[in-house]
Amino acid sequence: MNEPVLETRALRKDFGSKAAVRDLTLSVSRGEVFGFLGPNGAGKTTAVKLLLGLVRPTAGGGRLLGRPLGDPPARARIGFLPEHFRFHEWLEGRELLRFHGRLLGLRSHTLETRIDELLRRLQLADAGHRRLREYSKGMCQRIGLAQALLGEPELVFLDEPTSGLDPLGRLLVRDLIRDLRSRGTTVFLNSHLLGEVELTCDRVAFVNNGRVVRDMTLGTPDGDLEVEIRVDRLTPALLEGLGRFGRDVRDEGGVVRLRVEAEERLPEISRWLVSQGAGLYRLAAQRRSLEAIFLEVIGEGQGGAAPRNG
């Protein structure tokens, strides 16, 4: 189950003197919904293109479904929705899918069945015979998704799949990703919409200045918890002592805040406070939102453009 479907080591891409991707080392397991997050210009799209073999690495390498990056046969088992999906506008939706299905080597009967299924699933059943030039932005994005899923891929790359979609369209994509996960399909999701990532992803990696700056699992009891404590008498000794349970201990006007790794820390903290003779009025833990983590992780890197060691 934890077999990696995608692995890279020290992948680097320079465009002239500028490094778009500096040192990308990643591993994505089979069946995982993996979120790839970062600010504009962090190198996310270039990273996806490197993984797909659309861009050649300057250094480093990797494997995709057990084959070297850029290997055509492996591409039969992946799906890809580019950030701005564009295709020949003179084609009808159904024809576009037929063309891509043929490029995947699908037999005509299987292909037609699959096309019907996907058009229905993406709420495009009535638009199959309309030309792409008549499609709205959201419809283009949905037909692009259908194109990515035609070959029932083992691994799907979705670069900003919800861009241009209204709330209903987003819900559709979210459901679709859940379906994919339940079938064991691995999803590599590039997105700006942190709320959506939080709802759909099992694991995320934050990328900034072309390298992964943090990798974390979502939705497990352990993780990054923000703890808020109010005691009757806050002393410097108490504040210092709390440091052993977590990090980032700070006094915010009589309320102590700190960050802990696991929920088990909470009873330990309360026992310790009581043993120190403190009157405990409040002890609350809250999972930090992905947005807060994003701002913190990426904020650290925004100070200067110079590459950091790490």
Added chain:
Amino acid sequence: MDESHSGPVGPGTVRAVLIVAHLTFEEARRRRILAAALILGTAFLALFATGLFFILRDLRLRVPAGQQRLLISFPVMAGLYAANFLIVVTSILVAVDTVAGEIASGVVETLCSKPVTRTAIILGKWLGCWFLLALYEGLLVGGVFLVSRLVAGYTPPHAARGGGLMLLEGTVLLTLAVAGGTRLDSLTNGVSVLGLYGLAFIGGWMEQIGTLAGNATTRYLGIAASLIVPSESLWQLAAHYMQPPVARDLNLTPFSPASVPSAAMVAWAVSYVLVVLLTGLRLFQTRDL
């Protein structure tokens, strides 16, 4: 790893080439490029037929029967010359955007993420464009031959060979435009290939004028230009073959080359197409998308 996978395996190279070629051809049909070419090509032939009809009527009144055949070859060559010009421009126009345009729009990213090689994509595009060119040439050149046969009862000598050389000329330019499109944007590519054609054109005339004037330097410069882009010399060779021997030996018309390109030029042009196509494949293979 994962031998049990029973999903798609890709279409195979030959099939991938044909699928892309078919899409390229379909695009020309759907975007009414084909219809425009066919309608205007037919208009061209209708005009040519009308002109030829009146010229012939005049000739029959004034010229003895024995000389009519020689004189009728002149307007037929003019028709072929005009067809040649259209073929040159169309071969460039058809191919100039086929790769470059899809790189610019991002369409190619989706294509290249499929289990097909980049070589198959370029070969497919080349083949689709070439098929269009062949069809267009068939209409124009075949049409000129047919009109000349029906109206004047005259078929130029070595018609098939001449037509073949004109097709090779179009193929040279088309291949340059496909290969150029792997690295240049559509407009730059078009201007560049047309510029190369201009080089070949003026080179061809320098070769002729240099020969007539006995100026070896000009002649060799012209030949050198023809080696860089062998399009114009193919037309001159075609024109040489498609005229009655008397007309070409006496240099009676502007279509009779004074310096006839050698058969080696044909071999050179064929190798040129292969080398340019392979270079295009290599350039596309190694570029980032």
